[in-house]
Amino acid sequence: METEVAWEAEKALSIEEVEVAPPKAHEVRIKIVASGVCHSDWIYLYDVAKMKPWSFPLILGNEGAGIVESVGPGVTKVSKGDKVIPLILPPCGQCERCLSSKTNLCTKNWEKTQQGVLEDGTSRITCKNQQIYQFIGISTFSEYTVVPEDNVTKIHPDAPLDRVCLLGCGVSTGYGAAVNTGKVESDSTCAVFGLGAVGLAAVMGCKAAGASRIIAVDINPDKSEIAKTFGATEFVNPKDHSKPIQEVLRELTNGSVDFSLECRAAVEACSPAGGICVIVGWIEVNILWPPWIERTLKGTYFGGWKSVEALLLDEFVTHRLTLDQVNQAFDHMITGKRSVFFYKNIFYLYK
Incomplete structure (x- = not known):
C-alpha cells in the first residue's frame, strides 16, 4: 500500500510502498478513510526536529478517521467494522491524571506516544525492510495504521469520516x-x-x-x-x-x-x-x-478534552488536491489556505 514517508527532517515527503503488520495484543489495525494535514505535522517536520530530533523515517498525520480492519487478542473496546477516530492523547482511564478533572494528559500513554512507537517499543509499519516511526503514535497519512486500543474512540456508524476526522486534533483543540x-x-x-x-x-x-x-x-x-x-x-x-x-x-x-x-x-x-x-x-x-x-x-x-461533542465541520473544508501533491498541501497551509486532497478511497483534509 502507498503512503507518504518523511525520511528526514526538513525534507519533502515521498510516496512509498509500506507494509503494515497485523495488530498484537490490545492493538487495533485501522483502515484510514480520512485524515487532516495539521499544522503540527508541518511544525514537527520543519521546526521541532531542529531542536529535538524526531525519530526518522516517520509517517505523519494526526487528524484521522477510519474503520477497524482487525483487532488483536484482548481488545474489548472496538470490533471489526467499527468507525473510529485515532486519538493523539489516549486516556488509560486509570492513572492519577485520567482520574483528575484538572488535566487530560494521561501518564501511562504519553511517553510511547511521543516516541512514535507502540507499547513494545516498535511500530507496525515498515518500508524497505526498515521500521517506520508513527507520528504521535498513530500516523494517519497511511492507508492502514496500527494503534493501541486506548488510542481509538468508537463513533456513530453514520458519521461522515471525511469531516469527523477534523475532531482528531484541530477543531477539538481550538x-x-x-x-x-x-x-x-x-x-x-x-x-x-x-x-x-x-x-x-x-x-x-x-x-x-x-x-x-x-x-x-x-x-x-x-x-x-x-x-x-x-x-x-x-x-x-x-x-x-x-x-x-x-x-x-x-x-x-x-x-x-x-x-x-x-x-x-x-x-x-x-x-x-x-x-x-x-x-x-x-x-x-x-x-x-x-x-x-x-x-x-x-x-x-487537545483543548483539554477527554472526549468531544458535535460541532460545525463542513465549513472547514474548501479545496481538493491529489495525494502526490501533499508537499504543495503544506505550502498552502502555511500561506493561509485550507484544502482537501484525496487518493483512491482516502480523503485527506487540512486547514
Missing part, C-alpha cells in the same frame, strides 16, 4: 481552548488571534460559551467572512493599522478584552485585571514582567 481551558464566560469580550481551523474553532467555542463580542484577528483578509460564519462579531487585520494590534484592540474595546486566545500580542490585549490568555498553537513566548499584572497565561493540549 473549541476546547475556549470552553475548557479558557472557560470563556457569558457576555464576555474575546479576541482570537489567527484564523486557521484551530482559530476558527476557538471562535466557535467562544460563541458557544455565550461571549457577546468576538473579535477575530488575522492578516489574511479572506478570513473575515468565514470567521463570521463561525460566530465572530467583527474582524481586524493588523496590516490595516499602523499601531500594534494590542493597542488597536484596547481602543476598540475601550480598555481590553476579557479572554484572548493564541499568542504574544494576545497577552497584552487581555485585561490586566483578571484577563485570561490561552496559548493554543506551537509558538515561542517570551514576555517580561510589566504586561502580566493580574493577567493569567494558560496552555492547552
